[in-house]
Amino acid sequence: MKPSVDTLMEEIGRRLEVFESNLPKHLDAFALCSDSKLPAKVLRYRESLMWRVAELGRAAFHEFRGNRLVAGIVLTRAVAETSAALWYLRSKVDDAIKSNQVGDIDTYLVKLNVGIATAPPKPDEGEFPRPVKIGKFLDQVEEVIEGFGEHYGVLSEFAHPNWAGTVSLYSKFDPENLTIDFGKYIRSGEQAKALGITSLHGSLGLFEVTYNNLTDSMPAFVELCQRNSKASG
Numbered sequence: 001m002k003p004s005v006d007t008l009m010e011e012i013g014r015r016l017e018v019f020e021s022n023l024p025k026h027l028d029a030f031a032l033c034s035d036s037k038l039p040a041k042v043l044r045y046r047e048s049l050m051w052r053v054a055e056l057g058r059a060a061f062h063e064f065r066g067n068r069l070v071a072g073i074v075l076t077r078a079v080a081e082t083s084a085a086l087w088y089l090r091s092k093v094d095d096a097i098k099s100n101q102v103g104d105i106d107t108y109l110v111k112l113n114v115g116i117a118t119a120p121p122k123p124d125e126g127e128f129p130r131p132v133k134i135g136k137f138l139d140q141v142e143e144v145i146e147g148f149g150e151h152y153g154v155l156s157e158f159a160h161p162n163w164a165g166t167v168s169l170y171s172k173f174d175p176e177n178l179t180i181d182f183g184k185y186i187r188s189g190e191q192a193k194a195l196g197i198t199s200l201h202g203s204l205g206l207f208e209v210t211y212n213n214l215t216d217s218m219p220a221f222v223e224l225c226q227r228n229s230k231a232s233g
Contacts, residue, residue: 005193019057036225039221041113053079069185080152083204084137115128115132
């Protein structure tokens with residue numbers, strides 16, 4: 001039997017409390033690896049994602065508790081993106097470890113850490129690297145978790161002003177009298193709430209597992225970077 005929405009909300013609240021109580025405050029890049037900047041780049045992005053997911057997750061949780069479903073689902077989609085970004089990062093690290101080569105991972109780490117999709121604010125600042133597109137994140141997760149991309153697409157239907165997040169929730173048509181009534185979640189509200197809360201629960205769980213997996217991979221990655229630095233030096 002599937003857990004109830006109330007049960008999922010309780011679990012979401014507990015998970016968020018764990019995240020918030022473990023938010024990183026400082027990273028000593030030199031102590032982490034004195035021979036290579038790559039491990040610090042990995043953890044700089046990972047810990048920034050942790051702060052982001054804690055903020056977005058708490059905001060989504062708050063919106064669902066207040067029965068503001070569209071706002072909650074839009075924030076949940078952002079949580080799903082953040083979890084997918086962490087999955088992508090972990091995949092790049094694991095690929096390097098498995099191949100026993102640093103390869104071009106720095107190219108991706110630069111994109112993840114400082115990528116920007118819009119033009120730089122000042123022309124004299126030069127060109128910024130382009131970020132990794134969300135589609136790449138989703139494809140990476142999809143290789144292992146089939147249906148992740150499709151589910152993200154469902155969340156996007158609510159994030160965009162499409163039928164799911166507009167007419168289906170806020171209007172009700174009477175075909176006999178040819179009248180339309182409007183109201184907050186006048187129909188489809190329960191389904192939308194279940195979708196959003198289930199998605200938030202799953203996305204936060206995915207983030208937690210991926211974060212811990214990357215923690216387990218870091219010693220091997222640091223060792224690889226150290227060997228590569230000494231060999232190239």
